[in-house]
Amino acid sequence: MVYISLGIAIISELIATSLLRINATTSGFNPMLLLGIIVFYCVSFYSLGQSLTVIPTGIAYAIWSAVGIVILTVLDLVVYHTHFVWQVYLALMLIVCGVVLLNLYAPSHG
Structure with a gap:
C-alpha cells in the first residue's frame, strides 16, 4: 500500500510540474492552472508523507x-x-542506477 502512496505522489508531482511548464509557456496569469498546481503538489506531498510511514525517507525521496x-x-x-x-x-542513467542500488542495498522495508 505504501508503494501505491508513493506512486500517487509521483504522478501528482508530474502533473503539477507539467502544469508549471504549461503556465510558463502561456501568456498571462491563469488562476485555474495555479489552483491545479497547488492541489497536485499538496496531493503529492501528502502521499509522499504517507509512504514515509514504512519506506525510509532517503529511499522514498530518491525514488520520487x-x-x-x-x-x-x-x-x-x-x-x-x-x-x-x-x-x-x-x-x-546514473540517476536510475543510483536508485536501483539504493533499493537493493538499503535496509529492508515493507
Whole structure:
C-alpha cells in the first residue's frame, strides 16, 4: 500500500510540474492552472508523507525525485521536442542506477 502512496505522489508531482511548464509557456496569469498546481503538489506531498510511514525517507525521496526527473525529461523530448546532449542521457542513467542500488542495498522495508 505504501508503494501505491508513493506512486500517487509521483504522478501528482508530474502533473503539477507539467502544469508549471504549461503556465510558463502561456501568456498571462491563469488562476485555474495555479489552483491545479497547488492541489497536485499538496496531493503529492501528502502521499509522499504517507509512504514515509514504512519506506525510509532517503529511499522514498530518491525514488520520487528520480522517477519524476526521468519521466519529465522524456515528456520534454516528446511534447516540447527538447534536444539534449548525450551527457544528459548518461546522467539520467546514473540517476536510475543510483536508485536501483539504493533499493537493493538499503535496509529492508515493507
